Amino acid sequence: MTSCECVLGIDPGSLYTGYGLVKFENQHFKALDYGTIKIPKNMSLPERLGLIYRELEVIIARTKPSGVAVEDVFFAHNARSALQLGQARGVAILAAVNAGVPVFAYSALEIKQAVVGYGRATKDQMIAMVRRLLAIKDPVDSHAADAMAVAICHLNMFRLKNLGIKP
Numbered sequence: 001m002t003s004c005e006c007v008l009g010i011d012p013g014s015l016y017t018g019y020g021l022v023k024f025e026n027q028h029f030k031a032l033d034y035g036t037i038k039i040p041k042n043m044s045l046p047e048r049l050g051l052i053y054r055e056l057e058v059i060i061a062r063t064k065p066s067g068v069a070v071e072d073v074f075f076a077h078n079a080r081s082a083l084q085l086g087q088a089r090g091v092a093i094l095a096a097v098n099a100g101v102p103v104f105a106y107s108a109l110e111i112k113q114a115v116v117g118y119g120r121a122t123k124d125q126m127i128a129m130v131r132r133l134l135a136i137k138d139p140v141d142s143h144a145a146d147a148m149a150v151a152i153c154h155l156n157m158f159r160l161k162n163l164g165i166k167p
Contacts (some may be wrong), residue, residue, distance in 0.1 A: 005023065005065075005066035005067075006021050006022065006023045006032060006063065006064075006065050006066055007021070007022055007023070007065055007066065007067045007068070007069055007104075007151040007154050007155055008020070008021050008059070008060065008063055008065035008067070008068045008069070008096075008101075008147075008151065009021075009022065009068075009069045009070075009146075009147040009148055009149065009150035009151030009152070009153075009154070010056070010068060010069070010070050010092045010096075010147055010150065011070075011071065011143050011144075011146035011147040011150065012052070012070065012071075012085065012088035012089040012091070012092045013085060013088055013143065014039065014045065014048050014049075014052075014084040014085065014087070014088050015038070015039050015041060015048070016036050016037070016038055016039070016141075016143045017036065017037040017039070017052050017055070017056070017088060017092070017143065018034075018035070018036045018037075018141070018142075018143030018144040018145070018146050018147035018148075019033075019034060019035060019036075019037070019056070019059055019144065019147045020033070020034035020035075020144055020145075020147040020148030020150075020151050021033040021034065021063045021065060021151070022134065022148055022151035022152055022155060023155075024155045028135075029133045029134050029152055029155065030134065030135075031134040031136060031148060032063070033059075033062075033063055034140070034144045034147065034148055035144055036141050036143040036144050037051070037052060037055045037056075039051055039052065045084060045087070048088075049087055049088065049091045052088055052091050052092065052095075053091045053094065053095050056091070056092055056095035056096075057095050057098075057099070060095060060096060060099045060101060061099065065101055066101070066102075067101060067102050067103070067104055067154065068092075068093075068096035068101050068102070068103050068104070069103075069104045069105070069106065069150045069151050069153065069154035070089060070092055070093060070103065070104075070105055070106075070150060071089075071105070071106060071107070071108060071111060071146075071150055072105035072106055072107045072110075104154050104157075106150060106153045106154065106157070110153055110157075111149050111150055111153040112126065112149075114149075114152060114153035114156040114157065115129050115130060115133070115149045115152050115153060115156075116129045123142055126145060126146070126149055127140060127142060127145040129149075130145045130148050130149050130152065131145070133152060134148060134152075
């Protein structure tokens with residue numbers, strides 16, 4: 001992967017799955033595509049997971065990323081939420097692997113440090129910095145912003161490794 005190739009960040013969730021295609025070129029980050037897959041609440045979990053998978057298949061085929069980045073560790077309010085988030089994350093990884101795209105994972109701390117410079121940044125700080133780094137003037141929902149943050153994190157880590165700096 002060269003520093004100007006595109007990375008698809010994915011913020012998986014059982015009701016909202018954010019995605020964001022980001023590239024780094026000419027010393028700037030650029031958002032090429034982003035959005036949120038909104039899943040109807042009245043669907044069963046297996047139906048939701050199937051919908052997430054199918055939507056991500058289409059997004060990956062359309063955007064042709066050189067890599068997919070997802071959050072490694074997630075936090076949930078309870079065990080049921082944690083299981084559902086883990087299943088959505090697995091579906092996202094499966095969609096990338098089945099498309100032949102390498103998958104990279106980063107912790108929430110790594111993502112916040114790479115984007116904001118502070119591992120305990122708030123959701124609002126993350127959204128503001130993603131919009132600033134990507135020169136996005138329009139509002140961005142938190143799911144798409146989180147997905148783009150994961151992509152930015154991966155691109156930053158990749159650039160550091162290419163410079164011989166251990167992240």
